[in-house]
Amino acid sequence: MSEAPVLQPLGHADYVSLTMEFRCNLRCVHCMIEGTMDRLRPESDGHFEEVLRLNRRERRWRGLILTGSEITLRKDLPQLVGRARACGFERVRIQTHGMHLGQPSYARRLVEAGVNEFFVSIAGADAASHDGITLVKGSFERALRGLAFLDTLPGVLSITNTVVTRLSYPLLPGIVAALSELKRLAQMEFWVYFPMAERDEKDLVARHGDVLPHLRAAIADARALGRKVEVKNFPQCLLGELGDALVNAQPELHIDEDFWTEFARNGFYQCVHRDACASTECLGLNSAYLAKFGDEAETLSPLNRVSSPPSGSTIL
């Protein structure tokens, strides 16, 4: 008997994303909100209930994403998930560093409550590189154990996300290889780092030209394994024939208003070729990148009308 096809994520517009927790128990060097975590407020239970009621009435979204900093720190997570499923959300995704999924009884409890999509951050290709970025020993082994356990459960899909920094870009093909055995890993995402500031104070932004060969290899390898791929915040023109991997769209995000003040400091959409370029997906360069590497006018090249895929994306 042939195996059932792997469950696939829905389109971004099918989901609404709620930030329900701002604590975290990893210390990832690339964390973009570490300076604001203590003052940003999670969405209230009242707002959560409002979204559920709206969906029960209007079926506005098919999927709910529960995110945070680290959503599994909420002890009532299974209850939140159960309430969401009862209000017509056919998909519930959690975004997590995956550490707590290493405990099978906990992972199973979440699935039984109704989580059917797990979005797991993978920082490196092995324990040394991953734990060296999360700064918590054992975090890779526990996340991988969690993904392997989820892989045994029908009706569940996983997605991984890797933040691409000066430290992680050489690891990208190795990350794809390290996860190659997973059958229910439907999608791999590669989010090119931006620092939520005008300067790269932590020296984590990598030159796009240095990232490119590793990113291209990772996209091709992941696709060869049957995975979907989404790249965020990378110049589309540099990706060449792999340009369709650039997907900057995100689900509607409900988050503390103060987050957007910080986010605006990034200064996206700066590209000397912007007016001549037909890309509707590309975010160009941001302020921190420009301050560090300049405008890359010779490296970037505007897309013409034929080579630019259609889109109507928003970021975050």
Ligand code: SF4
């Ligand atoms: S030319 Fe600029 S706007 Fe166009 S794809 Fe390249 S980086 Fe993006």
